Amino acid sequence: MDNLLAVLALVGAATLVGLAYRFLHGRGHSVKSKKQIDLERLRPIRNGQVSLALGAEATLLQFSTSYCGQCPSVRRQLVALDQELGTVHHLEVDITDRLDVAAHFGINQTPTVFLLNAKGQLVYRVGGIPNLAKLKVELEKLGVK
Amino acid sequence: MSQLIDPRAPRVGAAVTSAFAILGFADAYTSFGITSQFLAVLLFVLFVWSVFFPNTHPYKKLFQAIKPRLGEPKELEDARPPRFAQQVGLGFATLGIVGLVLSSQVVVAIAFAFIFIAAFLNAFFNFCLGCQMYLLLKRVGLLRS
Numbered sequence: 453m454d455n456l457l458a459v460l461a462l463v464g465a466a467t468l469v470g471l472a473y474r475f476l477h478g479r480g481h482s483v484k485s486k487k488q489i490d491l492e493r494l495r496p497i498r499n500g501q502v503s504l505a506l507g508a509e510a511t512l513l514q515f516s517t518s519y520c521g522q523c524p525s526v527r528r529q530l531v532a533l534d535q536e537l538g539t540v541h542h543l544e545v546d547i548t549d550r551l552d553v554a555a556h557f558g559i560n561q562t563p564t565v566f567l568l569n570a571k572g573q574l575v576y577r578v579g580g581i582p583n584l585a586k587l588k589v590e591l592e593k594l595g596v597k
Numbered sequence: 598m599s600q601l602i603d604p605r606a607p608r609v610g611a612a613v614t615s616a617f618a619i620l621g622f623a624d625a626y627t628s629f630g631i632t633s634q635f636l637a638v639l640l641f642v643l644f645v646w647s648v649f650f651p652n653t654h655p656y657k658k659l660f661q662a663i664k665p666r667l668g669e670p671k672e673l674e675d676a677r678p679p680r681f682a683q684q685v686g687l688g689f690a691t692l693g694i695v696g697l698v699l700s701s702q703v704v705v706a707i708a709f710a711f712i713f714i715a716a717f718l719n720a721f722f723n724f725c726l727g728c729q730m731y732l733l734l735k736r737v738g739l740l741r742s
């Protein structure tokens with residue numbers, strides 16, 4: 453009986469952690485400070501080339517690593533948004549060998565996606581696989597239709 | 598470019614590992630008999646196997662057997678984070694062996710509990726603790742490229 457209770461407690465605890473992860477993962481949060489992002493230093497890639505151009509309305513800045521399993525699929529989704537909307541640019545920074553960048557922005561997991569406004573200020577960030585519906589709501593707040 | 602793997606393969610292995618670990622935990626928690634000793638050794642052997650000789654691992658054979666039922670994967674992912682996760686697992690399995698040598702019921706039970714939680718989250722929530730820790734540990738300098 454004792455071990456049944458212990459097993460149930462352990463399975464229950466693990467399930468709670470899993471549910472919390474599911475609930476929190478990819479939710480993202482608004483950034484109050486509106487930190488200006490220096491693309492000059494990050495040298496992000498767009499369509500395979502270094503691009504420092506912000507989207508006219510918003511920019512999705514994705515941080516990836518070469519060992520990140522989910523990064524390519526997130527890239528595809530966000531590139532599709534870029535192509536569909538035109539006024540939103542998708543830029544990507546590979547931080548595999550740039551741990552200073554990860555440390556500077558407090559990035560603990562990849563992908564991490566920053567949403568920048570038209571001026572290039574950080575307004576929203578998501579760690580993990582972004583929830584597209586939520587991301588679109590945030591884009592709408594920046595005037596993207 | 599490093600090796601790419603089907604992301605479901607480690608999860609199938611993790612499901613089996615979590616079953617062994619919860620059985621081991623149940624026994625270690627109460628009677629601490631031959632079952633938990635056998636399972637601690639079994640998990641240790643399986644983790645050593647997957648860290649050093651992943652290509653001949655029984656989990657790989659198991660996955661290949663059920664793969665036709667699952668169909669083709671949507672994405673492949675980098676093998677490094679899951680491999681790293683196996684090393685973390687080996688760390689806890691080694692702790693279990695240390696517990697056996699010291700005949701410490703608490704140490705063995707803790708080792709089983711950690712292995713269970715990590716494997717369970719990986720298998721059923723697609724949440725790979727070791728993978729999540731990868732960038733974090735690299736950042737704090739515990740891991741070298």
